[in-house]
Amino acid sequence: MLTAAQVLAENNFGDTRTGGLAGPMGLFLILLLATATVLLIRNMNSRLRRLPDRFPVQGRPTGPDRADLAATDPTDGTTAQESPTNAPNGHQQGRNG
Known part of the structure; x- marks a missing residue:
C-alpha cells in the first residue's frame, strides 16, 4: 500500500x-485562428x-420634385394655436388629492 509521502514523492512530470x-x-x-483572422x-x-x-448629405431634397410642396403650414406663420379639446395643458394640471 502506498503512503501519502510516496505518492507525493513520485516524479510524474512529463x-x-x-x-x-x-x-x-x-x-x-x-494556425487556424491566424488564417481566419488574415x-x-x-x-x-x-x-x-x-x-x-x-457620402451625399442626408438632408431635405432641394429639387422641384419635392412631395411636400402641396403641404401648407397649419399655423400660417402665426403663434401657437389653441387645442380644440377641453383637456388641461401643463399649467392647468394639478395633483389629485
Whole structure:
C-alpha cells in the first residue's frame, strides 16, 4: 500500500503519454485562428475600398420634385394655436388629492 509521502514523492512530470496531442493540436488551432483572422482582415479591407470617398448629405431634397410642396403650414406663420379639446395643458394640471 502506498503512503501519502510516496505518492507525493513520485516524479510524474512529463513521464506520461496522456497529453501527447496537446502540442500539435494547439499549433493547429493557432494556425487556424491566424488564417481566419488574415482572411477576415482582407475581406474587410476590400469592402472598405469599395466605399465612396464621401457620402451625399442626408438632408431635405432641394429639387422641384419635392412631395411636400402641396403641404401648407397649419399655423400660417402665426403663434401657437389653441387645442380644440377641453383637456388641461401643463399649467392647468394639478395633483389629485
